[in-house]
Amino acid sequence: MHEMSVALAVIDQVETAAAEAGDVTAVRSVRLLVGELAGVVPDSLAFCFELACAGTLLEGAELFTEAVPGRARCASCSHEWAVGMPPRLTCPECEAAGTDLLAGRELQIAAVQWETGGPAHAPVREPISEES
Structure with missing residues (x-):
């Protein structure tokens, strides 16, 4: 375990x-x-x-x-969001896949x-x- x-x-x-x-x-x-x-x-x-x-x-x-x-920031547009579970790692604003996991x-x-x-x-x- x-x-x-x-x-x-x-x-x-x-x-x-x-x-x-x-x-x-x-x-x-x-x-x-x-x-x-x-x-x-x-x-x-x-x-x-x-x-x-x-x-x-x-x-x-x-x-x-x-x-x-969980929080992430978009590398393209700098938008920040709660990623949730299951985690959403694409930007909800611009749909870019490049994200930085902040927390x-x-x-x-x-x-x-x-x-x-x-x-x-x-x-x-x-x-x-x-x-x-």
């Missing part, structure tokens, strides 16, 4: 950040930006995240996903909230790597 590898990568990156911060006793929540075109099903990801967190520093942590709509492929840790002797909120802004 693709979402399980994403969940494991998120856990690995949060645990690495917590170790670097030092003195983290628990992770309370993780907020992810999930692009509409990222190929990730948020409900499946939440299920996998809960399972994968068992026995880790993140056990019991809440996962919040924030959907990022919608994100899969990024936006914030982590943890308990420690220091600040309770540690932002982490890294794309999620599934190679972990």
Whole structure:
């Protein structure tokens, strides 16, 4: 399941950040930006995240996903539009096929909230790597 590898990568990156911060006793929540075109099903990801967190520093942590709509810009006329699902990648204004995808492929840790002797909120802004 693709979402399980994403969940494991998120856990690995949060645990690495917590170790670097030092003195983290628990992770309370993780907020992810999930692009509409990222190929990730948020409900499946939440299920996998809960399972994968068992026995880790993140056990019991809440996962919040924030959907990022797909947006594109026409290379010919500069018109911008929401691409939707399935994605429309031809310009609705001039029908040109040359488009730049501006948003919608994100899969990024936006914030982590943890308990420690220091600040309770540690932002982490890294794309999620599934190679972990």
